[in-house]
Amino acid sequence: MSSPSSYYIPHEAKWPIIGSIALFAFFAGFASLLNGGGWIVMALGAALLVYMMVRWFGEVIAESENGQYSAQVDVSFRMSMMWFIFSEVMFFGAFFGALFYARTFSGPWLSGLGEGGAAATNAVLWSGFDYVWPNNGPEQLGDNYTPMHWFPLPVLNTLILLTSGVTCTIAHHAIKHGDRAKMVRWLLATCALGFFFVIMQAVEYYEAYAHLNLKMTTGIYGSTFFMLTGFHGFHVCMGAIILLIVMIRGTRKHFSATNHFAFEAAAWYWHFVDVVWLGLFIFVYIL
Amino acid sequence: MSLTSRLSLLAVLSLGSFAARADINMPVGVTPISRDVYGLHMLIFYICCVIGVAVFGVMFYSMFKHRKSKGAVAADFHESTLVEIVWTAVPLFILIAMAIPAAKTLIAMEDTSDAEVTVKITGYQWKWHYEYLDSGIEFYSNLNAEHNAARQVGSGIDVSQFDNYLKDVDNPLVLPVGKKVRFLHTSADVIHSWWVPDLAVKKDAIPGFINENWALIEEPGTYRGKCTELCGRDHGFMPVVVKALPAEEYDAWVAENTQAEEAMIADSGDGASAAVAAVDDDREWAMDELVAIGEGVYAQQCASCHQADGAGIEGAFPAITGSAIATGDHAAHIDIVYSGKAGSAMAAFADRLSNSDMAAVLTYQRNALGNAVGDTIQPSAIKALR
Amino acid sequence: MSTAAAGHHDHDDHGPAKGWTRWLWTTNHKDIGTLYLLFSLVMFFIGGGMALIIRAELFQPGLQLVDPLFFNSMTTMHALVMIFGVVMPAFVGLANWMIPMMIGGPDMALPRLNNWSFWIMPFAFLLLLSTLFMEGGGPAGGWTLYAPLSLQGGDSFAFVIFSIHFMGISSVMGSINIVATIFNMRAPGMTLMQMPLFVWTWLITAYLLIAVIPVLAGAVTMLLTDRFFGTSFFNAAGGGDPVMYQHIFWFFGHPEVYILILPAFGIISSIIPTFARKPLFGYASMVYATASIAFLSFIVWAHHMFTVGMPLAGEMFFMFATMMISVPTGVKVFNWIATMWRGSMTFETPMLFAIGFLVMFTIGGLSGLMLAITPADIQYHDTYFVVAHFHYVLVPGAIYSIMAATYYWMPKWTGNMYDEKWGKIHFWVSTVFLNVLFFPMHFVGLAGMPRRIPDYNLQFADWNAVATIGAFGFGFSQLIFVYVIYKCIKGGEKATDEVWEGADGLEWTVPSPAPYHTFEKPPAQYS
Ligand code: HEA
Ligand code: HEA
């Protein structure tokens, strides 16, 4: 099927350039905000971006539902989604890399363990600093804090996400058998779990700030902790929204047993978020 | 044998004599390591020349022989596993031949054990600070003042009158000949890199970390280098000068300066001597006294950014003259110097200046450089913060 | 289903839309390719203009023209513009034009995304270039944005970070599109090992991009949070490390330099066989060599950091791994020469640029090999020797390959032959000045001139003056290039379909200029 007799060629598209303008406003506005300016430009940019996405995706959905896409287009979409997820993996890789580097190199070095100038570093600059993980550095940035324990919230969150992976798979099986109603039901469960996860994470952050004195400014531990869990949480939100949209489309009689790429893309994304969480759970919370 | 190989020999030889010139090649240097590095450099350079001559020789031969205008007809071969293997294997062997001496030199470079003298070198924007850990001597090393005046944009001073333009400092690092010297490199603000080509020492100064390196200088002399890691506006203007003295002269220098250092600590209340400092910091200092000390501190510590006349640099460093902070409330003025301003080049001077020096420079800023607030900031006010 | 689709809706416009909005809204790979190429050309003059400011200040010792801070922001911007605004977009533009034609596809796999990938670029650069007019000036910490220096930037800092995110989005989307195109849009019957090398090298480049651009995004995001949100990734007091930034940056940065050269390899692999009238020697080993280079590029990053104080074992590893890259690169060079060997060569402008590439890239590669030798690199590092190295691989490397490609394919794009005489003049003038410009940098570098300095000792004066003369000569000779392009677009001798006597490949089977939609139906079964 992927060798069609004629190719699909879309007509002109106005959304991309609007998207560029939106991103421009968003970025420029965000930068000004950071420099002490107002937030309006940024908000306008974000709003336009959302509007653009809604309209652009709307068009794509309409075309798909009209059966304008050949099997070849479908394959293109699949590949793109796959490699997009791979690029996201690499993005997380940078932060995991930072975590590993801080734990295996900079921390021990500062406490005098290692070749070269490590001993001198500790003796001359930071005497008294003993490396343990977690730590907030030789100057104890952010003062005393309590590390986040892996129990109970993170364990609960792990269970939530794992369960949501299962519900998502059940939904997938349902649509593969053409049972749209069942798909919608199980997707609802998946989304609910996703949002529950986000709420739990918010609770965890509240705990951290309010009771543990664990903040972004808590040295390298706080930095890696919030950066990794924060970006992950953001991805969970995105994933849940995507699943929600897929669910709503399901209620509008979109998708069939053979044509449900959007569902699969969302599911892949969801599993990716899941796997990243497992990495987080192991390396951020447990080890 | 063939014309090509004879030509290549000629080319290599002429390149060789060319390369031996000091103004276009790496210096041989004055340490065992620098000589090794130079030898390694020339070895890989020659190997590269030979490869280049061979590759380009074949290519140009083909370009002359196999051209359509000469009636060449294209052959049709396009594969040969054998030659592919050969030209994968041969370069591999060449690389191994290069890697062995390289690895040996590298191992020797990294061995900092058994040093007799240890110097801690701290990079600042934009000067060096040297601290002899064995004798306690310490001092800053700034770009030579004349050069500094000449290098300003539109100074109108002809720089070609200075032989060592931008390569001369007020206080060179003095080192002994024939002793293994260990360097500890670090930085107080951004990354710098301390480089003296003749010693083959180049090591980054990383804030918060210490890197080690060493040199064994074999000939007395003056060796000049530069900061080689981009460190901001005046990165090009923080030279390194090493003065290598024969062992006895070096010892004499150390003896002399150790005394001077002690004397200095005794009368200026430098933070190094807490007991003396404590006494001084509590008394009420006179304005003249503070301004006099402050002038020196300002020239040493602040002028590189805020400029000698306090005018600052538009867009980069605020002017002190007429500055709201420097003519306003004491707390804010003290705070910006004591704690610095995160995310800017304005560093915290809490650990760099003694109570009296900081009070002096603050008072100086308020009452000189075109400002005339008329009040003083006392060392006791700084002491209270610690 | 697909036939139904074809009859069903209104995509049947066979020519370009009317009016200037065509360029804003186009989904046609050729239009988008053209936009990329023109954008890149404009940026080349902007980035080159900055280089000329640098060279003018360095013409003689003493500071004559600019403040040191502005000088630093010129080097920083020059590099960012040249890398992200010139070479990468030019390669993407060529990919857009040529890949669908070379593989017999209708267009890129995701045409609307393609439009977005392009239209991000002007906005991203608007964001970047606008910082030059901000309080505190543009970014001045070098294109590598090393912490903690980059954190000292003024208002420009956040804008620069976001402009990098912005360009990154474009690069990743563009690369995904290329991967999908190559895997999914090939003419029926064309196997991977039948694809032209340009397609192969781009496929591998696209993977490099997808893998490392997000890492760069992560690195600069950490800079951002260190500056604005109080994290301590690169701050020792909090347990972080400035060197960590360098590791992450170069994990991106080294593959990035191969991103800047692999497509060039593909172009050269197309041009040399054409003008030697002989098939490419060792096609399969070329593919494997490209893949090996890409693989090795992920494990050599710390050769940019030999002076940061890595453990000995690390330095050894990165030295050996870096040296290894010479082997597959050598295979490529040897294969090109073997392709020329016993061919029937002519030397039209594209071939001249290809040969210029071959010679001067090899010179740059050999100096790269010298840099790989750690103990020697400790002397070379951060001197003009390094500047000489990378300009030899970038200017007569990447830039020459882009020029060669332009001359080679322009007749296909415009339907007109370019002016051969002026093309040749462009080559010779450029090549002479280029060496006057960059060769002396080896000398001053070895003699001890650090890079990124606005002023220097008299000892370096002569060679710097020479280099500056070369820079202005090289810069202004690029106006010839613009002239030739302009003339070729305007008219000229009509090009034949095959254009070059020895040309081989699907792109030469379609008319010149190539029709707006090259293949609306898959071309006849491929081989
Ligand atoms: C297109 C871009 C490009 C390319 C292709 C290369 C190719 C190579 N580079 Fe380069 N490099 C840069 C762009 C590039 N580089 C840039 C931009 C910087 C500076 C960044 C910055 O700091 O701002 C840099 C810096 C840089 C450094 C750091 C220097 C320093 O800062 O101290 C090093 C060190 O190892 C290095 C090495 C190499 C090597 C070994 C290759 C190899 O790939 C070269 C291989 C090629 C050959 C060797 C020639 C052909 C081979 C033969 C003819 C076969 C026979 C050969 C042998 C047997 C040896 N490069
Ligand atoms: C693809 C990348 C690329 C390209 C093409 C170039 C091209 C050039 N580069 Fe660049 N360069 C880099 C990448 C590149 N460079 C990088 C990565 C750095 C490191 C930065 C860092 O340290 O952070 C660097 C640094 C660098 C330096 C070192 C700065 C320093 O360390 O202080 C110098 C100095 O001479 C230089 C010069 C040049 C010159 C003269 C050209 C010439 O080839 C340019 C040719 C000139 C033109 C094309 C101009 C044409 C203009 C006119 C005809 C006038 C009309 C003008 C207008 C209309 C505006 N470059």
Ligand code: CUA
């Ligand atoms: Cu200090 Cu450069």
Ligand SMILES: [Cu+2]
């Ligand atoms: Cu590299």
